[in-house]
Amino acid sequence: MSNLPPSQWLYIPKPNPQATLKLICFPYAGGSARSFSDWQNTLPHYVELIMISMPGRGSRFSEPPADCMDILTNTLLDELTPHLNADTIFYGHSLGARVAFEIQLKIKKRGLQGPCHFIASGSANPGKDRSDKNVYLLNDADFIEELKSLNGTPPAVLENEELMALFMPVLRADFKLADTYRYTGPEQLSCNISVFAGKKDEISEQAQLDWQNYFSSNFSFEYFEGDHFFIDSHNEQVGQAVNNIIAQIHNGNLLTQVS
Template sequence: MSKWLVNPLPRPDADIRLICFPYAGGNAATYTPWTKQLGENVDLIAIQAPGRAARLFETPYDEMEPLVDELLPLIVPLLDKPVIFFGHSLGSRVAFELLTRLKARGLSLPVHFIASGSAGPQEKALRKPTYHLSDDEFKAELSDLNGTPKAVLENEELMSLFLPLLRADFKIAETYRYTSDITLDCPLTILGGEDDTDIPLSRLQTWQEFFSSPADIQMLSGDHFFIDNHAHLVTDKVNGIISQVLNRLTPSMSRYG
């Protein structure tokens, strides 16, 4: 399997595949513990892009288009069974771009899309761009976001390793906007943090513009990083969605061979 795809507990006979996309500065480690909470009928794959974890010394992407160009041919073979896309923050928008590419090529879409902790892809970033700031200014912004442990921020050696990735991911997150028209026939669930001041309910609702079926919006305890701080709440929601999807798909599962 490609180094882009982390499959911590392969389940080749699973009924459904869950493909997860990390937030800016994150990596597959956010999702690998989920295997303990997911059923044996779920095959979890987490995306590991260059510049992080085991790929730390590879050059990270700092633009959306080449990142998705590289990912697309790796995702297509995974559509041999029902697939759910889950993305948090920037990961939601990477997953959305993949949805648009799949539709443009007339390929199968995921049977469900879960957008977590993210405004719709047409929304401008609320904060002013930070990726180009000096190291000290950039680290101050990271501290305000509350997503990087203080011990890491204060470790100059670690930060020298992580800053190129963080700048690259933040550049994508802060400059990307989807400006085309598209309607996706893919059921949509949106997860938000009750204390996420940057992504309130009004910004979560903007995803609806691109989907034909009504979005199911669910608010969870926590701030923007509820996916880490309240992981059990997220996996409970994901398990519920998987059960609903499989119940809906059971009559048509034979088409996946």
């Protein structure tokens, strides 16, 4: 068993103190650990899976949601620091990719050990201006229509007024994080980066390819079937791609750039 105290921010289904590699996963807006939990069954024995558990959902449903990127990432980094004692892979989907990127900037600033590989999944680059959308400011009816268009919330939830009344504050907080965050600094990170993209995602290919501008090491790009939420609709295939990266790291191979 791990000697580390439990954290409400981190869900670790199978603590592994002997792990030589840790896969740390950050969910999309409105998402949870369920997008990554099935991967536990296929990961190599030397990998520990750590999933970020956000307030306002699951076992933390009664807690107020986070809506400030700076406070959120400072808190998460404090929680993650004891776990940065081995090689790590950061995986973030959509909003989760920008949260993971911001944490990496703070890791570098604090002089801590950053990830050896970053997977930015279903996300435009962190410098893209999203302030023109401001989805979180829409009235309830328009906000729900936007959720429908994204195709990531079950219709049974969207059509249930009581459920939506419960989840609306969480979703608005997440969209506030997504719509108001933009990185404008000159910093480049040195770890390898892979970008995963859905073939039918509304995010442009270029907006995703531009992630490479924020990293100085090896870059790869891979398409998956599905829309913005391909991580859920094609979870097994994404998990296999993650395992391929893990195998390359374990074997000491570097990814080559894909244009």
